[in-house]
Amino acid sequence: xxxxxxxxxxxxxxxxxxxxxxxxxxxxxxxxxxxxxxxxxxxxxxxxxxxxxxxxxxxxxxxxxxxxxxxxxxxxxxxxxxxxxxxxxxxxxxxxxxxxxxxxxxxxxxxxxxxxxxxxxxxxxxxxxxxxxxxxxxxxxxxxxxxxxxxxxxxxxxxxxxxxxxxxxxxxxxxxxxxxxxxxxxxxxxxxxxxxxxxxxxxxxxxxxxxxxxxxxxxxxxxxxxxxxxxxxxxxxxxxxxxxxxxxxxxxxxxxxxxxxxxxxxxxxxxxxxxxxxxxxxxxxxxxxxxxxxxxxxxxxxxxxxxxxxxxxxxxxxxxxxxxxxxxxxxxxxxxxxxxxxxxxxxxxxxxxxxxxxxxxxxxxxxxxxx
Amino acid sequence: xxxxxxxxxxxxxxxxxxxxxxxxxxxxxxxxxxxxxxxxxxxxxxxxxxxxxxxxxxxxxxxxxxxxxxxxxxxxxxxxxxxxxxxxxxxxxxxxxxxxxxxxxxxxxxxxxxxxxxxxxxxxxxxxxxxxxxxxxxxxxxxxxxxxxxxxxxxxxxxxxx
Numbered sequence: 001x002x003x004x005x006x007x008x009x010x011x012x013x014x015x016x017x018x019x020x021x022x023x024x025x026x027x028x029x030x031x032x033x034x035x036x037x038x039x040x041x042x043x044x045x046x047x048x049x050x051x052x053x054x055x056x057x058x059x060x061x062x063x064x065x066x067x068x069x070x071x072x073x074x075x076x077x078x079x080x081x082x083x084x085x086x087x088x089x090x091x092x093x094x095x096x097x098x099x100x101x102x103x104x105x106x107x108x109x110x111x112x113x114x115x116x117x118x119x120x121x122x123x124x125x126x127x128x129x130x131x132x133x134x135x136x137x138x139x140x141x142x143x144x145x146x147x148x149x150x151x152x153x154x155x156x157x158x159x160x161x162x163x164x165x166x167x168x169x170x171x172x173x174x175x176x177x178x179x180x181x182x183x184x185x186x187x188x189x190x191x192x193x194x195x196x197x198x199x200x201x202x203x204x205x206x207x208x209x210x211x212x213x214x215x216x217x218x219x220x221x222x223x224x225x226x227x228x229x230x231x232x233x234x235x236x237x238x239x240x241x242x243x244x245x246x247x248x249x250x251x252x253x254x255x256x257x258x259x260x261x262x263x264x265x266x267x268x269x270x271x272x273x274x275x276x277x278x279x280x281x282x283x284x285x286x287x288x289x290x291x292x293x294x295x296x297x298x299x300x301x302x303x304x305x306x307x308x309x310x311x312x313x314x315x316x317x318x319x320x321x322x323x324x325x326x327x328x329x330x331x332x333x334x335x336x337x338x339x340x341x342x343x344x345x346x347x348x349x350x351x352x353x354x355x356x357x358x359x360x361x362x363x364x365x366x367x368x369x370x371x
Numbered sequence: 372x373x374x375x376x377x378x379x380x381x382x383x384x385x386x387x388x389x390x391x392x393x394x395x396x397x398x399x400x401x402x403x404x405x406x407x408x409x410x411x412x413x414x415x416x417x418x419x420x421x422x423x424x425x426x427x428x429x430x431x432x433x434x435x436x437x438x439x440x441x442x443x444x445x446x447x448x449x450x451x452x453x454x455x456x457x458x459x460x461x462x463x464x465x466x467x468x469x470x471x472x473x474x475x476x477x478x479x480x481x482x483x484x485x486x487x488x489x490x491x492x493x494x495x496x497x498x499x500x501x502x503x504x505x506x507x508x509x510x511x512x513x514x515x516x517x518x519x520x521x522x523x524x525x526x527x528x529x530x531x532x533x
Contacts, residue, residue: 049447050447053447053448054430054447054448054449054450055433055447055448055449055450055469056449056450056469056470056471058470058471059450059471082430082448085428085429085430085450086427086429086430087429087430087431087432087448088429088430088431088451088453089431089432090431090432090434090445091431091432091433091434091449092434093434093435093436093443094433094434094435094436094446096435096436096439097439097440100511100514100515101515101518102514102518103518103521110525111525115522115523116522116523117518117519117521117522117523118521118522118523119518119521142517142520143517143520143521144513144516144517144519144520145516145519145520145522146516146519147512147515147516147518147519148519154439154440156438156439167438167441168436168437168438168439168440168441169436169437169438169441169442170437170441170442171437171441171442175442177434177442177443177444177445178444178445179432179445180445181432181445181448191437191442191444192437192442192443192444192445193444193445195435195437195444195446196444196445196446196447199435199446199447200447233397234431234433234449234469236431236451236467238465238467240455240465241465243389243393244393245393245396245397245400245465245467246393246396246397246400246401247400247431247449247451247467247468247469248400248401248468248469248470249401249469250433250449250469252435254439256438256439273438275437275438275439277435277446279446279447
């Protein structure tokens with residue numbers, strides 16, 4: 001029950017002023033600029049964009065600064081901001097096959113066209129804290145070597161030549177692409193809507209679910225067929241022009257997870273696939289997303305439902321951290337009246353319980369005396 | 372709705388250089404705000420510019436494809452700013468670009484209008500589009516080469532005889 005409560009205006013206003021002070025911190029330390037956050041905390045900005053489901057580095061950096069580095073608060077701010085903007089339309093689908101690649105690795109083929117490009121990765125670092133970063137030492141320019149020209153095919157295209165892997169994932173021709181920002185969620189979902197939900201889902205939640213599938217809660221035998229990170233063009237059809245215009249580029253991370261599949265009555269033994277696509281550079285989340293995408297296809301592929309990561313309604317209903325934080329955090333709002341009612345109820349039940357204890361206790365005493 | 376769209380289309384002169392204009396618009400969309408404003412500040416005989424629409428910032432829902440090449444899905448939104456301007460010469464220019472930089476997109480729309488005018492197109496190409504295209508191409512080449520330096524060259528250790 002919610003009851004309007006008056007009072008606290010001054011406390012709230014002062015609390016917000018205190019928040020602003022603590023956010024700024026020691027005034028003798030220079031304030032961070034948005035450019036510094038975009039340039040030097042880029043992966044935090046990427047996470048805010050990905051889970052905020054809004055690609056805009058400056059706004060994501062502003063949200064991160066305003067939230068004092070609290071990721072979910074920053075994501076919440078970005079989601080709230082997007083509701084104030086009109087929707088101009090839908091882009092043409094991006095082509096990740098035609099990406100300006102910054103990193104591309106495959107765990108399934110050593111030698112493949114385009115090669116293995118490590119890019120700016122934490123992999124193979126020793127995870128030792130670097131005291132040099134306590135200061136502002138000069139950083140060397142990166143090495144450079146002449147790039148190969150030509151198409152870098154997806155690993156799935158290579159496997160497809162043998163016919164041992166399923167296709168990319170078609171939906172019926174008359175299927176209208178679902179949009180969960182426009183329509184209420186309904187279960188069961190089609191895979192397009194599920195991917196939209198997973199792409200904006202909480203990284204930690206998807207990571208834990210993906211991990212659970214590896215530990216045996218839904219057997220899935222995955223291989224990271226390919227991970228690629230880089231920039232793709234975004235293009236939109238403009239009706240008043242009668243042709244498509246390129247809006248610019250965005251950075252995305254794509255993961256193609258490949259899973260052994262023993263086949264079913266309907267399908268031959270082959271490799272199946274899980275797909276991950278995430279805004280920015282976010283390999284961990286793209287990998288987790290592709291694991292979860294694959295396990296959520298259990299019904300489609302005729303697999304036994306045995307694990308939480310296969311339960312679409314459970315996974316998708318709890319993957320959005322803005323919804324989750326809203327419901328968990330609402331518990332701190334005043335529930336004075338509800339609690340008074342519960343307090344009364346518990347007192348009454350306790351009274352009845354004690355009365356019963358006393359009655360049976362006395363009976364027991366009487367019995368003992370009689371014996 | 373379809374008719375309205377067709378009407379809007381018919382207001383534009385049918386443009387035989389559509390592909391070239393598309394490419395120029397793509398370059399203008401990726402030009403920096405400074406590149407565009409400096410080019411406009413230095414433009415000789417600047418025409419009067421009146422706004423037709425915007426500049427306004429909104430959202431485009433970016434689509435991906437399942438598995439990379441399958442059915443489309445809605446991936447997530449991006450901020451996009453668009454503007455339509457009319458020059459005192461009568462030319463109408465449009466611009467769309469990612470982000471929320473309204474000045475940049477207004478300038479891009481002006482240059483789209485100037486590009487459509489055959490009298491000013493060579494100057495737009497020479498002073499703005501070509502240099503920005505070159506800078507973008509150089510940036511891409513540099514980044515490709517930096518990535519290429521992180522390519523793994525495998526070698527095999529042969530042990531034992533034969």
